[in-house]
Amino acid sequence: MFDQRKQDSLAAWHKLATQAQQWMDPEQQYDELLKAADEMEEKGLITSSEWRQLVRDAGSVFTGSQEHKTH
Template sequence: MNDQAKQQALAAWYQLLRQPEIRMDSEEHYDELLKAADELERKGLISGSEWRVLLREAGAVFANSIAGLGGGS
């Protein structure tokens, strides 16, 4: 496993986590994060346990964004 490739891939994933693409709703953001995490694991850049951490982080951001949407109702 190339440490530099792993660091770059994780940096890109966390960038997407923090700043979703313009016009991307919460569900699309979550789906893109999951796809990206799956791809990192498929390429062997992250382990299964690292993949689970990314999924938990994506889920937490998704839950917070959904709670924010319903919070004003």
């Protein structure tokens, strides 16, 4: 049960990271990714090191989308 909840939460996070640009601006997407990572850590679904990696990944998504806006 726990593993399935973790898997589902991470899958939803990755979907938001890869598909949300179609319906939200980069700042909203970044904020939602951070909120989702925070919620997973608060629920005990991920470790603090997994949380840090998600935050780094969210930053990469944000900076990548910002670079595409300027080109």
